Amino acid sequence: MQSRLSIARLLIVQTGSTHLHGDYPRWFERALGFEMPLIRAHAGERLGSALDRVRPQGIIVTGSPLSVIEKASWMLELGDDLLRVGARGTPVLGVCFGHQLLARAAGADVVQNPRGREIGTVRVQLTEAGRKDVLFAWARGPEIEVQATHVDAVDPLPAGATVLASNENTAAQAYRLSETVAGVQFHPELWAAAMRDLILSRR
Structure with missing residues (x-):
């Protein structure tokens, strides 16, 4: 029953x-x-x-x-629309491109990362705020392993x-x-085998 409710919302x-392992x-x-x-x-x-x-209870931006x-x-239009939806109380989560889209709509800069592409299974450190945030309630410690592939980055973040x-x-x-509005640069929806296939496809 819970799954059926979630599908609709x-x-x-x-x-x-x-086209790797299906679309986003x-x-x-x-x-x-x-x-x-x-x-x-x-x-x-x-x-x-x-x-x-x-009439969603939450929105995921891929x-x-x-x-x-x-x-x-x-x-530009989508980013502004999503921030307005978030301001009205609907949770919005941006993932990778979505993370950058929301941040830029809020006033951030998005640049090509001078440190180069990040791809593969990477380690990420949670801040004190991150350890308390519901987004990372599943984390067992201050460091998590996630799948990532991106060359652009948010820098700096918008004020606030x-x-x-x-x-x-x-x-x-x-x-x-x-x-109600948050973003993650990495891909929480990806699994290690899919990331391996993605890396191999780019060689």
Whole structure:
């Protein structure tokens, strides 16, 4: 019963496409164990109509092979719309590209990381705020292992944002903008075997 309720109340905002182990929404569905409604924002689908249809209790913004640095008009509009939805009380979580999209909409800079691409299973350290944050309630200690692949990074964070996690490659591995809006640079939905296949596909 819980899964059925969750299916109806979570919305995936897809921001790009991939074909490894299924598309980005499939990664989240595999991780969470159920299918979710989605909009393909990168293909021109609008957030507003989906909100009316789904009335979500939470929104997940996916990763993408695209770059927030491009500042495409749909990216700018989507980021602003998502912050407004969060301000009205709906939780919004940005993942990788989504993390960068939300941060930039809130006033952050997104740059090509001078430390280079981060890819593979990486270690991330939780800050004191991160250890107390509900986003990391599952963590057993101050350091976690996660799957990551990105070349862009948020630097610096917008005023008022709280860093939840960081490592030597990326200072803002996770942040919270407000009670309802947060982002993670890594991919909590990815599993180690999929990351290995991704690395091999890029050789």
